[in-house]
Amino acid sequence: MALIELSHVTMRFGGLVAVNDLNLALDAGQLYGLIGPNGAGKTTVFNVVTGVYTPTSGSIRFDGEEIAGERSGRITRRGIARTFQNIRLFGTMTVLENVKVAFHCRQAAGVGAAVLRTATHTAEEARIDRESRELLKIFRLDGLADEKARNLPYGSQRRLEIARAMATAPRLLLLDEPAAGMNLQEAQQLMDLIRWVRDHFGMAVLLVEHNMKVVMGICETVHVLDYGSTIAMGKPAEIQSNPKVIEAYLGGA
Amino acid sequence: MKGLAVAILVVAVLFVLNGLFVGSLVPGVSISPYILQVICLAGINIILAVSLNLINGFTGQFSIGHAGFMAIGAYASAFLTVTYGERIRAGLGFLPPFARDGALLLAGLAVGGLLAAIAGFFVGVPSLRLRGDYLAIVTLGFGEIIRVWILNIDAVGGARGFSGIPKLANFFWIYLFAATSIVIVSRTVRSSFGRTLIAIREDEIAAEAMGVDTTRSKVISFVLSSAMAGVGGGLFGHYLMYVHTNSFTFIKSIEIIIMIVIGGLGSITGSVVGAVLYIGLTEGLREFAQYRMVLFSLLLIVIMIVRPGGLLGQREIASLLRRSRRMDAPTHPVIRA
Numbered sequence: 001m002a003l004i005e006l007s008h009v010t011m012r013f014g015g016l017v018a019v020n021d022l023n024l025a026l027d028a029g030q031l032y033g034l035i036g037p038n039g040a041g042k043t044t045v046f047n048v049v050t051g052v053y054t055p056t057s058g059s060i061r062f063d064g065e066e067i068a069g070e071r072s073g074r075i076t077r078r079g080i081a082r083t084f085q086n087i088r089l090f091g092t093m094t095v096l097e098n099v100k101v102a103f104h105c106r107q108a109a110g111v112g113a114a115v116l117r118t119a120t121h122t123a124e125e126a127r128i129d130r131e132s133r134e135l136l137k138i139f140r141l142d143g144l145a146d147e148k149a150r151n152l153p154y155g156s157q158r159r160l161e162i163a164r165a166m167a168t169a170p171r172l173l174l175l176d177e178p179a180a181g182m183n184l185q186e187a188q189q190l191m192d193l194i195r196w197v198r199d200h201f202g203m204a205v206l207l208v209e210h211n212m213k214v215v216m217g218i219c220e221t222v223h224v225l226d227y228g229s230t231i232a233m234g235k236p237a238e239i240q241s242n243p244k245v246i247e248a249y250l251g252g253a
Numbered sequence: 254m255k256g257l258a259v260a261i262l263v264v265a266v267l268f269v270l271n272g273l274f275v276g277s278l279v280p281g282v283s284i285s286p287y288i289l290q291v292i293c294l295a296g297i298n299i300i301l302a303v304s305l306n307l308i309n310g311f312t313g314q315f316s317i318g319h320a321g322f323m324a325i326g327a328y329a330s331a332f333l334t335v336t337y338g339e340r341i342r343a344g345l346g347f348l349p350p351f352a353r354d355g356a357l358l359l360a361g362l363a364v365g366g367l368l369a370a371i372a373g374f375f376v377g378v379p380s381l382r383l384r385g386d387y388l389a390i391v392t393l394g395f396g397e398i399i400r401v402w403i404l405n406i407d408a409v410g411g412a413r414g415f416s417g418i419p420k421l422a423n424f425f426w427i428y429l430f431a432a433t434s435i436v437i438v439s440r441t442v443r444s445s446f447g448r449t450l451i452a453i454r455e456d457e458i459a460a461e462a463m464g465v466d467t468t469r470s471k472v473i474s475f476v477l478s479s480a481m482a483g484v485g486g487g488l489f490g491h492y493l494m495y496v497h498t499n500s501f502t503f504i505k506s507i508e509i510i511i512m513i514v515i516g517g518l519g520s521i522t523g524s525v526v527g528a529v530l531y532i533g534l535t536e537g538l539r540e541f542a543q544y545r546m547v548l549f550s551l552l553l554i555v556i557m558i559v560r561p562g563g564l565l566g567q568r569e570i571a572s573l574l575r576r577s578r579r580m581d582a583p584t585h586p587v588i589r590a
Contacts, residue, residue, distance in 0.1 A: 073465055077464045081462070081463070081464075088462075090455035092567065093448070100448055101448045101452040101460065104465060105464025105465065114443075117256065125444070128445060165463075168464045
């Protein structure tokens with residue numbers, strides 16, 4: 001059974017059909033690319049999956065359970081985490097704190113324990129601190145742990161967003177243009193990182209990206225959207241030679 | 254254990270100071286009743302400012318009805334001590350008189366705080382489910398509704414005000430609760446739960462996407478803040494021995510907001526500084542008679558121009574003492590009303 005399965009998902013905003021009858025399935029551990037020209041509906045797919053929008057029709061099943069229309073916090077706790085196209089870090093918090101916030105959804109100690117500084121609270125804080133620092137090390141951010149997130153260079157902010165999403169212990173990671181604004185070398189490092197994270201943690205990755213080198217380089221399956229509809233799906237090599245895809249990107253004769 | 258030792262020390266210091274101030278410890282040593290009253294009201298302001306900062310400064314949800322919760326606490330606790338005070342005292346006959354007074358005050362504050370918390374829950378749940386300015390609008394209305402409602406309850410004096418409240422609160426109790434509220438808020442914001450509050454202030458959509466139940470976090474923060482305002486109100490009534498709904502108008506809510514804004518939204522130290530500064534300025538400018546509020550407004554404007562993020566920004570006294578090696582640019586938190 002697929003980890004996540006979207007069937008006949010349609011998202012309408014008034015008269016505009018942003019996503020039209022989308023069918024998509026990801027297995028655990030799969031690297032899946034979602035591409036398409038600007039305005040094709042890629043980010044809307046993310047917003048529908050993460051509960052920002054409730055789809056107009058269709059079903060989204062995660063791990064066999066229907067999740068369409070649930071609040072995004074609940075969906076994250078089920079095991080779907082995301083990054084944002086326009087970076088949304090907690091600006092005045094430090095890099096370390098940004099990651100710690102994401103650990104909150106997997107821990108138990110409440111306000112009472114925090115005020116009384118109980119043993120459970122102290123132990124949990126120590127564990128969160130340790131695991132957050134480990135994550136930062138993986139994403140090469142450990143040297144910046146006490147820096148305010150908004151003072152980070154762009155590439156590091158992108159990596160921090162992924163690290164923060166990883167802290168929620170997802171089984172499906174949605175990356176919205178992780179390589180945007182990165183130079184060639186940074187994009188290359190990012191590809192290695194995404195692949196490594198996938199292999200190491202074994203989760204599925206759904207990737208929206210405009211940098212074709214990245215998409216074609218790491219995705220096993222590529223799914224092309226145009227005006228909300230699927231125009232092609234298959235292995236990277238097949239997609240690159242697909243006349244419909246070329247037409248959508250370069251315009252018809 | 255270290256915490257317990259500090260707590261005992263604080264209680265002892267407050268007890269000695271209280272004795273010195275009222276002249277019961279060393280004969281002939283005391284401070285003027287006027288100064289003592291200003292100090293005590295400053296303590297109550299600290300409780301109100303620190304608690305409001307939890308929701309306005311740390312959680313980034315703008316409440317402008319703090320006086321309403323204060324009124325609930327003041328009237329509810331006074332009603333308890335006035336109506337049932339003698340019976341409770343009689344029931345506690347085995348305790349020495351000062352302990353009886355203390356127990357009665359604590360009972361009153363517990364009731365006041367609890368009722369304010371319940372009110373906070375019912376105000377918070379519908380308005381905090383939404384993202385945006387709804388809390389400001391709802392709390393504004395709530396504060397006025399509470400005030401007018403109390404004004405029409407004859408059992409608590411109605412428009413005459415509620416008099417005959419026993420003087421149970423003093424310097425000791427007020428500052429004990431001020432210290433407690435500082436500890437509660439600072440421990441809350443430096444916990445995993447507290448980080449979710451700050452995350453909500455920074456970016457609510459991202460916080461929700463990171464698995465934070467934003468409604469739950471916001472409601473808990475608001476209820477906690479309301480409860481502390483209720484306790485502050487209870488102390489206010491039992492210190493002045495008289496409460497009137499005129500003390501809990503919209504203006505009072507704005508005063509508390511001014512305290513936390515001049516001190517720095519998101520800084521507990523700032524709230525304490527703001528609360529003390531506010532009462533210090535309003536009292537200190539008394540000699541200028543009719544120009545008092547003009548001067549006061551000018552001072553506030555100057556502070557906001559010179560330090561738009563408040564006197565302390567988001568910094569705390571602890572970090573200032575450590576003299577952070579890096580030179581941080583002054584933080585100017587965005588007020589998302």
